[in-house]
Each structure stands twice: as C-alpha cells, then as structure tokens.
Amino acid sequence: MKEKELQRVILSELSEEVNLRPLSGFKLNFSANPGFQKVYFSASCACETAALLSVEVSNDKTDKEILDAIPSLVERLMSQERSFRGMDCSMHGMMRRGFITGSQEEVGSPEEN
Numbered sequence: 001m002k003e004k005e006l007q008r009v010i011l012s013e014l015s016e017e018v019n020l021r022p023l024s025g026f027k028l029n030f031s032a033n034p035g036f037q038k039v040y041f042s043a044s045c046a047c048e049t050a051a052l053l054s055v056e057v058s059n060d061k062t063d064k065e066i067l068d069a070i071p072s073l074v075e076r077l078m079s080q081e082r083s084f085r086g087m088d089c090s091m092h093g094m095m096r097r098g099f100i101t102g103s104q105e106e107v108g109s110p111e112e113n
C-alpha cells in the first residue's frame with residue numbers, strides 16, 4: 001500500500017474533531033527501522049506550533065493486514081494528538097524553542113552529590 005493511500009485511509013477513520021494534515025513526500029526516518037513504512041501527519045495549534053505525528057507499518061504486511069491494523073494506528077495518532085492538544089500554548093512555545101536550540105534536557109536536578 002502506498003503512503004498516500006495509507007494516509008487517506010487513516011484520515012477517513014479519524015473522528016471529526018481531530019484535525020490532522022497528512023505530510024507527504026516526507027523522507028526523514030527517525031526510527032532507523034528500514035523494514036517499516038512511516039506515514040506522517042501534522043497537528044497544529046492556533047499559536048502556530050505544529051507537532052509531527054507518525055505511525056509506522058511493517059513492509060511485510062499485506063494490504064489486508066494493514067487495513068486490519070488501521071484502528072490501532074488511528075488510536076495511536078489520536079493519542080499523540082490528544083497529548084499535543086493537552087499542552088497549553090506556553091508549553092507549545094517551549095517546544096518550538098526546544099526544536100530550534102535542540103536543548104530540552106536542561107531540567108535535571110541541580111543538586112546531585
């Protein structure tokens with residue numbers, strides 16, 4: 001099953017209040033999982049922060065097996081979307097700065113030893 005087809009099927013299963021855009025032609029593969037096809041979606045907030053959401057499907061799966069797995073893929077995307085929506089916009093702003101500076105691990109405990 002092609003990326004576009006998979007995105008279309010997933011989008012058709014999402015509930016109305018979930019507002020995700022398919023990202024196509026996105027060739028980054030963060031997971032280093034060569035046997036998997038990843039499909040990406042973006043969720044965006046009114047504050048203009050966007051989150052990258054993704055699900056992956058094994059290349060070994062047949063189209064029918066993929067279709068059987070759609071409900072769990074949809075559930076995974078929706079829970080990613082919910083956690084993005086669950087943050088307030090000051091968190092979104094911090095996420096954006098984090099993406100730019102690449103430093104999100106600064107919140108350790110300063111009083112070790």
Ligand SMILES: [Zn+2]
Nearest residue numbers: 045047089092
């Ligand atoms: Zn926001």
